[in-house]
Amino acid sequence: MSFARVRALVVVGLLGVLALAFVVTAIVRDSQGNAGTAAGCPDGWPLADLTLHEPKDVKINVLNATDEGGRAGAVADDFRNRKFQVQKVGNAPKGVPNVAVLRYGPKAVGSAHLLQAYFLNNAKWDYDEKRTDDVVDVILGNNFQQLATTTEVNQSLGDAGPPEAPKGACPSPAAK
Known part of the structure; x- marks a missing residue:
C-alpha cells in the first residue's frame, strides 16, 4: 500500500472518530430530553x-x-x-x-x-x-x-x- 493511500485512510478514520465524538456529545448534553412530556408541567394541569x-x-x-x-x-x-x-x-x-x-x-x-x-x-x-x-x-x-x-x-x-x-x-x- 502506498504512503498516499495510508495517509488518506488515516484522515478518513480521524474524521469518522471526530464525527462519532460530536454525535455522542450532542446526545449526552441534549437539553430537550423532556420535550413533549409532562416534566415541567405546572401543578394542577391535566x-x-x-x-x-x-x-x-x-x-x-x-x-x-x-x-x-x-x-x-x-x-x-x-x-x-x-x-x-x-x-x-x-x-x-x-x-x-x-x-x-x-x-x-x-x-x-x-x-x-x-x-x-x-x-x-x-x-x-x-x-x-x-x-x-x-x-x-x-x-x-x-x-x-x-x-x-x-x-x-x-x-x-x-x-x-x-x-x-x-x-x-x-x-x-x-x-x-
Whole structure:
C-alpha cells in the first residue's frame, strides 16, 4: 500500500472518530430530553392523551342537534360501520350552526383529533379540562351532510398534523 493511500485512510478514520465524538456529545448534553412530556408541567394541569387511536379504540356519543329527527341514529350506524365504539345515541339542544361540535376531555384529545378528520376539519372543538372520561361527544349541527370517506379522512389527518395538547393541558409522558 502506498504512503498516499495510508495517509488518506488515516484522515478518513480521524474524521469518522471526530464525527462519532460530536454525535455522542450532542446526545449526552441534549437539553430537550423532556420535550413533549409532562416534566415541567405546572401543578394542577391535566395530562392530555395525544395518542392517535385506531377507530376501534375510540368511544363516542352521537347527539343530534339538527331539525332532522333520527339523524344521530343514522350517523351512529355509520360510525359503527367504521368500527367506532358508539356508547350513546340521543338528542342535544337544537341550534348548532356548525357541521358538528366535538366535546371531550384530556383523556380523549387524540380521539377528538381523529374524529375531526371525519368532518374534514370543520367541526368545532369544545375542550373541557374537568372531564375525566375518554369519550368524545359528537354533536351534529345543521351544516352536517355526511362523514368523510377513508381517503378524505387520511388527507384531513395529513393536513391537520399530529394532535396537540389544548391550552391548559400538558402532553402525557408516554403514548400507549
